Amino acid sequence: MLQSLVRSVGITCTVSAIVAYFLTHFQIIFVKSFLLTTLLQFIVWYLIGYANEAKTNAINRELEADMYKEFSKQFSEVNCAFCSTKSNIPIVITGNNEFECSNCGKRTAVYVNLEVAQTTTAVEDPTDRIIEKLTEDGIPR
Ligand SMILES: [Zn+2]
Numbered sequence: 385m386l387q388s389l390v391r392s393v394g395i396t397c398t399v400s401a402i403v404a405y406f407l408t409h410f411q412i413i414f415v416k417s418f419l420l421t422t423l424l425q426f427i428v429w430y431l432i433g434y435a436n437e438a439k440t441n442a443i444n445r446e447l448e449a450d451m452y453k454e455f456s457k458q459f460s461e462v463n464c465a466f467c468s469t470k471s472n473i474p475i476v477i478t479g480n481n482e483f484e485c486s487n488c489g490k491r492t493a494v495y496v497n498l499e500v501a502q503t504t505t506a507v508e509d510p511t512d513r514i515i516e517k518l519t520e521d522g523i524p525r
Contacts, residue, residue, distance in 0.1 A: 396425050465492040 404418035457474040462483075464471065469487035473494065481494035 396422060399425060460494075462492070462494055464488060464490070466490045 400418045400421040403421045404412075404414045407417040408414050457476055459472055460475045461470055461472050463469070464485040464487065467485060467488045467490075469485055471483055471486060473481070473483040475481050475494060475496060477496060481496065482491055483494065484491050
């Protein structure tokens with residue numbers, strides 16, 4: 385970490401010194417151009433870092449979106465329409481589903497059929513209440 389920092393500062397100073405030395409031929413003061421070149425390099429490296437980070441973030445967002453897309457798939461075991469071989473295939477609710485049979489190599493379309501049912505509440509387990517009632521009534525134990 386420290387080693388790479390020292391190396392980076394060394395390279396930056398060397399580049400600045402070379403540029404500043406070159407500019408002394410045009411009667412530009414060494415220190416002035418040295419400092420300006422150093423500052424310019426820091427700005428350029430900051431912008432490159434910023435651009436790289438933005439690019440990495442965009443790639444990460446894309447990967448995340450792909451991951452969610454994969455998660456939204458449900459797998460189901462279906463039979464081939466030609467040879468009845470069972471296959472475990474991903475099903476997408478919002479798209480067309482098709483798979484190629486691993487046995488006969490033919491393509492089978494998969495249609496998702498929605499079903500509805502009434503929701504019901506679970507019947508209460510009366511055992512506890514019966515025991516409570518029996519204890520209250522004084523059944524001999
Ligand atoms: Zn088949």
